[in-house]
Amino acid sequence: MSKTAAKSAKPGVFQFIDVPRRMPREVPVNVRVLGWNEIYGQFDAPAALEQSARCLDCGNPYCSWKCPVHNDIPNWLALVKEGRLFEAAELTHETNPLPEICGRVCPQDRLCEGACTINVGFEAVTIGAVEKYIVDEAFRQGWRPDLSRVVATGKRVAIIGAGPAGLSCADRLARAGIEAHVFDRYEEIGGLLTFGIPPFKLEKQVIATRRAVLEAMGVHFHLGVEIGRDRTLEQLLSGFDAVFAGTGAYRYVDAQLPGQALPGVVPALPFLVANGRQVLGTEAPERWPVAGWSQAVPSPDVRGKRVVVLGGGDTGMDCVRTAIRLGAAEVSCIYRRDEAAMPGSKREVKNAKDEGVRFLFNRQPLAIEGEGVATGVRVVETRAAASGSRSVGPEVVDGSEAVIAADIVILAFGFRPDPADWLIDEAGEHLSDRRLVVGQSGRLPFQTAQPKLFAGGDVVRGADLVVTAVADGRDAAASIVRFLGVVSPSP
Ligand SMILES: Cc1cc2nc3c(=O)[nH]c(=O)nc-3n(C[C@H](O)[C@H](O)[C@H](O)COP(=O)(O)OP(=O)(O)OC[C@H]3O[C@@H](n4cnc5c(N)ncnc54)[C@H](O)[C@@H]3O)c2cc1C
Ligand code: SF4
Structure with missing residues (x-):
């Protein structure tokens, strides 16, 4: 996919003046309070095109800078405008392993949309809703991440926690040819995406679809397995080439x-x-x-x-x-x-x-x-x-x-993080509120004092956002790839 080609077609640069911001159809209040479904519907292709075309392509994509994963927003909006859905889906995944989820639950008014150049005076482009549209629709039409050129490295990494940090890390490791094994104490993946955020913000079928996509990419899930009870961290450290801890903040x-x-x-x-x-x-x-x-x-x-x-x-x-x-x-x-x-x-x-x-x-x-x-x-x-x-x-x-x-x-x-003593002891350093310390004194980003142990998401930041956990998991995977000496075009 060529980003230049995507940008070259810019008819109606000032479309935002004539076309107002519109979110997808909202279920009327008296109906939506009777059930648990998401309250926003889906754009159809013409509506997604119309809303994407409101992007001014201002040349200073503050939206991208404000987005914690630095999504290439103007370019995927341009691709939607041209009807190039699968390329848009590919581009969203280059920066964000869980775009359909962030499109639903990010507080866009504080992030990408709050920074949109036309937000003052004309209301921001509906960035989150278009991101959700791209991936939901591409999945519906059969698009899947293409890992056909990935070469298996024979390396194996254990991930503790199937929340957004762990899932994001698993996605990037799989793309680098590293076998990712995700352990979670719960019976389903998602962490707070499944067992916290209510279905009227994020329907659980969305997570089931993402689970199927990750499994098809070769990610292994070991659910109902609590590290510290059913297996020890030492067993993971000796049985795998590296370990990522994305255990969240539950105190x-x-x-x-x-x-x-x-x-x-x-x-x-x-x-x-x-x-x-x-x-x-x-x-x-x-x-x-x-x-x-x-x-x-x-x-x-x-x-x-x-x-x-x-x-x-x-x-x-x-x-x-x-x-x-x-x-x-x-x-x-x-x-x-x-x-x-x-x-x-x-x-x-x-x-x-x-x-x-x-x-x-x-x-x-x-x-x-x-x-x-x-x-x-x-x-x-x-x-x-x-x-x-x-x-x-x-x-x-x-x-x-x-x-x-x-x-x-x-x-x-x-909530505050409260990692178990075995995790704190192995990681070597933590702050007074028990947040794990990573990336200090010449170490790789997200690497703890134990070189084989990496950590990210809420257990490092304190209670934060889905998209910041996604960013951490992605970037920790990049560090793990470097640590293992794997040569790979991604992540
Ligand atoms: C009610 C609620 C609503 C929220 N709404 C939003 C929102 O709308 N938008 C937004 O951006 N953010 C929201 N957040 C914040 C967001 O959900 C978190 O910041 C994000 O999920 C953190 O991701 P994580 O992967 O670090 O941790 P988590 O999502 O907490 O996942 C950690 C996983 O680790 C597993 N685990 C922990 N210890 C072990 C162990 N010893 N062995 C095996 N597994 C283990 C847990 O079971 C869990 O599945 C919300 C949070 C809450 C509580
Ligand atoms: S919705 Fe979230 S992930 Fe998507 S562009 Fe905005 S801030 Fe980034």
Whole structure:
């Protein structure tokens, strides 16, 4: 595929003036809250062409720079505009091993689309939706990554964790002729893509398709295998040429609110995972152990109940929208700052509002109230610090305490990495919050102090994004290829 050829056809450079930004059709609110399907439909070819043609090809692709995997966005938009779908699919995969997934779940307003040159005044090109279209449609028409010229090297690498970091690493190793063996303690691949992000943002069939693609590329999955319990890291290090750890961040951030041990209070992830399993049709555990939480938690029945979610990030938005679909009578989100300061995707906040979630901004939770069972959340109002500095935290408004009634309280304050001691000991270095340290003192990027052990994704960065985990897995694979002395055109 020639990028120059793709760029040469530039009819209607100013199309963005006449053609407004349009997302794919959105399922009406009253229908979508009755089920679990994704809320956006798919572009057809004319719509994808029309939206791609809004790209100005400005010559300064800030979108690409802002994208953590540095996708070659203007060029794949140009290919879509010319109807060269398979070449576009090939090009998306050059930088991104999981493009159809990032196209769905990236917070584009903070990344590629936020940096789009026409965003100011004309609204950004629908980059994420076109990325999703390219790969979904190419797969539907039978396109698959072409590994026909890959030469097997005889090298074998073990990957701990089938989340986006591990899957991305496996993809790049397979393309370099290295056998990738992915171990995961769960029964399905995907990590938080499967057991965290709800199906209305990412339908699980998308991950099943990607699994089939990776298996056809020669990636081996060993599911239901927990390293540290069923096999040791030492066994992997001695049995394989290198090991990549992409074990994620699962320690619950504990706000230590008085009353949080009351029945009716649940941390976010078990709530989402139990529901995800129910939708997948796999068994939902009745009680669920949570790292950093003192007791196993039950999956609550929220039907007809008042649900209050504490926390305004993407996990909080996933919880409120899940509770709506589960038939809660009333769903509120409490956040300690104002709306502009919310850390998650603006699109997800809008979706939650559209679906009937009530937002209580500038409220700091103080305690969970209740005798024997949670009945409410005691909050105090806040306002921005007089200094105006965000780092100082909001100020409390005297005399503003109140109780928000609740039957179920979901705590969504975020996650931290908590790698097992055996992983920390082998990796050699970690930060005070237990994030693994990689790439120090002349080592290869993503290489730990143990030369055969590499790591990336949330276990190194702390809880972050799918696309940053994908970038880490891809780049760690490049380091592994160098470490093993493999000569390969990719990754
Ligand atoms: C509820 C929720 C919603 C989110 N929504 C978004 C979103 O919309 N957009 C976005 O960009 N990001 C989102 N994120 C963040 C994103 O999901 C993570 O940043 C990303 O999944 C991290 O990828 P990872 O591969 O590092 O880890 P994970 O996805 O956590 O995968 C780690 C894998 O390692 C496995 N594992 C761990 N230890 C072992 C062991 N000892 N043996 C075997 N297997 C092991 C785990 O089972 C898991 O499958 C969300 C996170 C949460 C919690
Ligand atoms: S990977 Fe994410 S940030 Fe990059 S172009 Fe795709 S949607 Fe945008």
